[in-house]
Amino acid sequence: MRVFKFELFFIVSVLSVGLLARCGGETAVSTPAPVSANAPTADHFNYLPTISAPPPSSPQIAGCDVFPHDNIWNAPVDSLPVHPNSAAYIAAIGADTALHADFGSGVWPAGSDSPIGIPFVDVPGSQPGVAVSFDYDDESDPGPYPIPPDAPVEGGPNGGGDRHVIVLDRDNCILYELFHAFPQQDGSWTAVSGAIFDLNSHALRPDGWTSADAAGLPILPGLMRYDEVASGEIRHAIRFTASETQKAHLWPARHDASANTDPDYPPMGLRLRLRADFDISAFPSDMQVIVQAFKTYGLILADNGSSWFISGVPDERWNNDLLNQTFAQLLGSDFEAVDVSSLMVDPDSGQTASP
Numbered sequence: 001m002r003v004f005k006f007e008l009f010f011i012v013s014v015l016s017v018g019l020l021a022r023c024g025g026e027t028a029v030s031t032p033a034p035v036s037a038n039a040p041t042a043d044h045f046n047y048l049p050t051i052s053a054p055p056p057s058s059p060q061i062a063g064c065d066v067f068p069h070d071n072i073w074n075a076p077v078d079s080l081p082v083h084p085n086s087a088a089y090i091a092a093i094g095a096d097t098a099l100h101a102d103f104g105s106g107v108w109p110a111g112s113d114s115p116i117g118i119p120f121v122d123v124p125g126s127q128p129g130v131a132v133s134f135d136y137d138d139e140s141d142p143g144p145y146p147i148p149p150d151a152p153v154e155g156g157p158n159g160g161g162d163r164h165v166i167v168l169d170r171d172n173c174i175l176y177e178l179f180h181a182f183p184q185q186d187g188s189w190t191a192v193s194g195a196i197f198d199l200n201s202h203a204l205r206p207d208g209w210t211s212a213d214a215a216g217l218p219i220l221p222g223l224m225r226y227d228e229v230a231s232g233e234i235r236h237a238i239r240f241t242a243s244e245t246q247k248a249h250l251w252p253a254r255h256d257a258s259a260n261t262d263p264d265y266p267p268m269g270l271r272l273r274l275r276a277d278f279d280i281s282a283f284p285s286d287m288q289v290i291v292q293a294f295k296t297y298g299l300i301l302a303d304n305g306s307s308w309f310i311s312g313v314p315d316e317r318w319n320n321d322l323l324n325q326t327f328a329q330l331l332g333s334d335f336e337a338v339d340v341s342s343l344m345v346d347p348d349s350g351q352t353a354s355p
Contacts, residue, residue, distance in 0.1 A: 059221075059228070059236050062122035064173035064199050066221045066236065067350065071202055072252045073221045073236050075343055075352045077273050077298045083337035088264035089272075093242045094307045095333040101323040102241075103224065103312030107156075114159045115314035118166065119152035120220055125171030131188040132178065139209040139255075141196040145176045147189060153181065164212055165189070166220050173199040177212035177219055202351040205254045213239075214303045215268035216254030222300060224293075224312035229286050234293035241305030242266055251341070252350050257304055266301055271338045273298035278334050287326040294330070298338060308332060 058065035058074055067073050083089070103117030129144030147167055154164040165181040168174075175198075178191040195211035197218045205216050213219050222239030246265040249256040253269025274294035283291055299310070310327065312318075343352040 059234075061220065061225075062168055062170040064168065064170055067199055068202060070352050071350045072340065072343060072352050073300075073350065074297075075237075075340075076296050077237075077271055077338045077340060078276065078296050080338045080340060080342065083270075083339045085264065086337035089266045089270060089337045090332050090335060092244065092265045093332055095331065097308050097332050099308045099310055099327040099330040099332075100306065101312065101320075101327050102306075102309040103314060103318065104320040104323055105314070105316045105318040106320065112159070113156035115152070115156065116320075117312050117314035118154045118164055118219060118223055119314050120166035120168060120223075121148065121151050122168040122170040123148055125169055127167075127169065132181075132194055133188070133190050134193055135191070136193040136210060140191075140194045143176075143194065143196070145178070145189070145194065145196075147176070147178075147183075149183075149187070151183075164219060165191070166212075168220065175199055175218055175220055179210075179212040202349040204252055204348055204350055207254050207348070210255045210257070214245075214255060214257040215249060215301065217252065217269070217300070217302050219302070219311075222302060222311060224290065224310065226313070226315040226317045229289045230317075232289060234289060235297065236293075237271065237297045237300040238293065239302045239311040240272075240299045241303045241307070241309045241311075242301055243305070243307045245301065245304055251344050251347055253302075266337075268301055270301040271298050271340050272301070272335045273338050274330070275334055275336055283326055283329075284322065287322060290326070291330070294335075299335070 056069040058067060058069045058071070060066065106116060107114050108116050123146050127146035127148060129146050132143050132145050134140040145167065146169055147165060151165055151167060153159065155161040163180045163182070165178040167176040169176070174196060176194070176196055178189065178194045180192040182190050184190060193210050193212060195205060195218065205211060210216050211218065219239065222237060224234065224238055228234045244260060244265055245256065245258045246263065246267045247256055247258045247261050248267040250267050250269040253267070256268045274291065276295065278295070280288050280291045345351045345353050
């Protein structure tokens with residue numbers, strides 16, 4: 001036992017000398033770091049909070065979500081494939097034709113009572129409903145419609161044209177839209193067609209039915225609004241028209257209005273986007289918001305009309321000169337048609353699948 005203790009002492013001594021040599025002859029002392037009073041113990045851990053991205057949200061109007069966030073109107077299309085017939089569609093709409101802002105401030109023509117764009121009004125859920133009689137009553141929702149006596153009419157109260165009337169029940173988030181609407185002395189209205197949309201739902205109209213638009217789609221979700229631009233982002237597809245369309249419609253459209261069976265003409269519901277390589281950096285910041293939306297969410301063909309006319313809500317804050325200067329720099333050839341078929345969950349629903 002004594003021999004063992006001596007040998008152990010000798011080994012420890014040799015190791016100690018070696019360590020001292022490595023430390024320059026000074027004894028290396030390891031001092032434990034002071035323990036904070038707040039440091040976690042073996043049975044108590046402090047966890048960092050979990051940070052997650054905010055959930056996707058829908059555009060809003062008067063406090064209402066404009067369809068669920070995963071609706072086709074609100075779906076980005078910047079990563080979807082180009083439609084195989086894109087070049088023909090663009091040529092038919094007008095590759096060398098510039099876009100036109102069919103909205104703005106003031107009136108047109110000058111001196112008229114016709115605001116530039118498609119107006120709408122939001123009303124409380126208590127707004128009394130009125131009767132509406134329709135020319136196309138077999139494809140129109142019967143109502144009643146909560147139209148206030150002073151509801152704005154596209155083109156003005158004395159105007160012609162499409163005479164759209166759009167009313168949003170802001171308490172129930174129900175959208176009411178009329179095409180070619182006229183008020184009557186007894187408080188009722190007449191219209192060519194009308195449609196009612198629940199903005200909380202993905203439901204589409206019956207296939208083959210029109211709406212207040214030729215494509216059988218709602219109008220308000222596709223209108224550009226000044227407040228969106230001021231907020232810094234437009235998060236939905238934008239309504240536009242073409243002078244000649246095909247006798248066909250693509251999801252989510254439900255209706256078409258043409259006798260042209262040439263497959264190279266654009267069908268209703270066609271989605272387009274500004275090409276990714278189009279440089280928007282030279283545009284003023286507020287106009288970049290609009291042009292970026294053309295890239296991210298694109299355009300949707302909703303009606304027959306002048307080619308590349310972009311729809312929006314009248315607002316005295318629009319700068320007409322700036323809108324015209326910006327849109328004049330965007331030609332049809334700067335756009336491409338998009339194949340959105342991969343997003344479709346159900347042909348009778350506007351809900352989209354994850355791309």
